[in-house]
Amino acid sequence: MVQVGVAAVGQTVNRINPKYQLYHPKWYRKDYPIFWWLEKFAYGKFIVREMTSLAVGYTAVLLMFQLWVLSRGQETYQRFLGFLESTPVMIFHGVVLAFLLFHSVTWFNLAPKALVLRLGRWRVPNALVLSGHYAAWLAATALVIWLVAR
Amino acid sequence: MAESITLQIQRYRPEEEEEPVWQSFEVPRHDEWMVLDGLNYIKDNLDGSLSYRWACRMGVCGSCGMLVNGEPVLTCATYLSELGGGRGPVRIEPLTGFPVIRDLVGDIGDFITKLQRIKPWIIRQEDKPLSQGEYLQTPEELALYQQYSMCINCMLCYSACPIYALEPDFIGPAVIALAQRYNLDPRDEGSEERGDVLSQHAGIWACTFVGECSAVCPKHVDPAGAIQRYKVTATAEWFKSVLLPWGKR
Numbered sequence: 194m195v196q197v198g199v200a201a202v203g204q205t206v207n208r209i210n211p212k213y214q215l216y217h218p219k220w221y222r223k224d225y226p227i228f229w230w231l232e233k234f235a236y237g238k239f240i241v242r243e244m245t246s247l248a249v250g251y252t253a254v255l256l257m258f259q260l261w262v263l264s265r266g267q268e269t270y271q272r273f274l275g276f277l278e279s280t281p282v283m284i285f286h287g288v289v290l291a292f293l294l295f296h297s298v299t300w301f302n303l304a305p306k307a308l309v310l311r312l313g314r315w316r317v318p319n320a321l322v323l324s325g326h327y328a329a330w331l332a333a334t335a336l337v338i339w340l341v342a343r
Numbered sequence: 344m345a346e347s348i349t350l351q352i353q354r355y356r357p358e359e360e361e362e363p364v365w366q367s368f369e370v371p372r373h374d375e376w377m378v379l380d381g382l383n384y385i386k387d388n389l390d391g392s393l394s395y396r397w398a399c400r401m402g403v404c405g406s407c408g409m410l411v412n413g414e415p416v417l418t419c420a421t422y423l424s425e426l427g428g429g430r431g432p433v434r435i436e437p438l439t440g441f442p443v444i445r446d447l448v449g450d451i452g453d454f455i456t457k458l459q460r461i462k463p464w465i466i467r468q469e470d471k472p473l474s475q476g477e478y479l480q481t482p483e484e485l486a487l488y489q490q491y492s493m494c495i496n497c498m499l500c501y502s503a504c505p506i507y508a509l510e511p512d513f514i515g516p517a518v519i520a521l522a523q524r525y526n527l528d529p530r531d532e533g534s535e536e537r538g539d540v541l542s543q544h545a546g547i548w549a550c551t552f553v554g555e556c557s558a559v560c561p562k563h564v565d566p567a568g569a570i571q572r573y574k575v576t577a578t579a580e581w582f583k584s585v586l587l588p589w590g591k592r
Contacts, residue, residue, distance in 0.1 A: 209359045218357035220442035225508040236505060239553045286512070303552060304548055307571035314483055 194319045248292035301326045348372040348423055349432035350381050352393065355443050360538035361445065367432070370423075378418035378426075378433065379407050382447075395447035402561060405497030409447055410436040415502035415559045438502035457514045460540050461522040466533025478530045485589055491524035491569055493562040500566050512545040516556035516566030519547060523569040542577045550574075 196209045212219070230236040276282060304326050305319035347369045355363040368389055370381040379397055386393050397407040400419045407418045412426055412434050441449030448503050467578045471478075500516035507515050522541055526534040541547055550570045557567040 209418075210357065210361055212361060213358040215358075218444070219361075220444055221355050221357075221363060222442045229505050229508070231553070235555050235558065236553065239551075243551065248409070262435075271442070303554070303571075306554075306557075306565070306568040307575050309572055316486075 238299070242296060245292040245296040248289045249296055251289060252293060297330070301330075346372040348381070348430065350378075350385065350480065351432050351434045352382075352385075352447070353434075353436040354393075354446050355437075356392070356445060370431065372423060374422075374424045374432075376423045376503045378409075378411055378416075378421045378423055378435065381423055381433070382435070383420065391424070393447075394445045403495060404496035408438055408497040408499045408502065410434075410438060410502065415439070415499040417497060417499070417561050420561060438498060440504070440508045442503050451498060453511070454496070454501060454518070457518045457522065458496070460514070461518055461525075461537050462533060463521045463525060465525060465528060465531045466536060467530075468532045480529065484529045487529070488524050488527035491527070491564055493506040494524070494542055494564045494566075495562055497561065499559045499561065500564075503555040503559040505553060505555075506549055506551060510545070510549055513549040514540065514546055516550075516570065517564075518565040519550075519573060520564050523573060526573075538577070538580070541573055547573050547577060 226232070230240040259273070263270050277286075301323060305322040308322050310317040310322060344468050348371075350368045350370055352368065353363045354360075354366045369387045370389075373380075377400075379400060382393065382395055382397075386395075387569060395407070395418075397419065398404040399406070402417055405417075408415060410416075411418060411421055415438055418435070423429070423431075435447065437443050437447045437449045441451055441453070444450050447509050494517055495518045496517060498517065500520075504513075504516055507513050519541060522537045523532045525529045526537060540569070547570050550567075552567060552571060554567045557565045560566065
């Protein structure tokens with residue numbers, strides 16, 4: 194094993210690195226890898242959560258486009274529905290739905306961290322904040338189903 | 344020695360090598376030994392030149408944070424016998440995100456500078472005279488910030504934060520949590536002063552909520568939660584200042 198003496202005055206230092214200047218050592222800075230998000234499951238999950246926001250954006254644009262198509266009349270809308278029901282589009286939208294659900298669930302799970310609610314002296318527990326989100330989601334879904342089905 | 348375990352340690356001796364190298368040491372394997380005990384064994388018996396920081400050995404001083412098998416941990420609170428099924432090898436590196444001065448010692452000057460910027464002390468607009476006694480608090484008032492006051496400045500959260508590694512200007516998880524420790528203290532009146540630092544892009548808005556800072560925190564401070572809470576506060580303040588410009592900002 195190589196023993197390195199302390200760089201005190203009068204002591205010999207085993208200096209192998211030719212770039213080393215006595216009393217002016219260089220700090221070592223490691224480059225952060227581009228694929229850092231593959232190094233830990235939690236980092237990967239974070240990147241997937243961020244990337245699935247594209248699916249959220251896509252769905253919002255799609256819904257607005259659908260409304261616009263609806264305003265163009267019955268025939269145009271039926272043609273658009275036919276397009277939506279084609280197999281490749283159905284498969285694509287299945288994937289989009291999976292991404293949407295992943296995004297929503299992961300974000301909902303994080304919500305209690307940002308929302309610290311107090312009612313007087315009582316701190317609303319995280320589980321209640323979380324279930325409130327899911328309840329609101331269920332209520333919105335039920336409303337949409339009711340509007341479509343009635 | 345009856346049973347031993349291999350510690351692979353990242354060595355960086357600037358006078359010897361331009362880049363860090365790995366060096367393996369065999370140390371005794373005792374059930375009650377922490378990683379830090381293994382390092383101290385090396386320092387005392389095998390290689391006195393090994394450099395690392397430690398002080399209290401009881402998870403209070405926050406000096407002995409290192410990467411152990413890739414995870415930022417306090418080496419005084421991590422059993423050797425629990426790593427890799429107790430057989431090793433155990434890989435020990437300095438914390439990510441800080442320039443390495445020597446072996447396992449990082450330069451933490453950046454953290455200290457940022458910590459000072461948020462004025463981590465109780466700020467009063469006007470101090471009341473001593474004759475009026477201390478500032479009393481109820482247990483409920485203490486509970487508002489107590490969690491954030493548990494931070495021991497160990498910087499494990501910085502090491503776990505990819506944003507800090509990618510955007511060195513980011514003031515980082517612990518500093519924001521400590522700012523919240525004072526902002527949420529009812530005795531404090533300095534949240535506006537801290538807001539200037541916290542509300543910048545390099546403050547709370549650089550955080551993308553990876554959440555690993557809270558996962559690695561040995562004191563359950565939850566810096567990620569502190570940052571998100573402050574985002575809500577800063578947004579509410581901004582709306583108030585826009586909608587009620589005549590009100591006190």
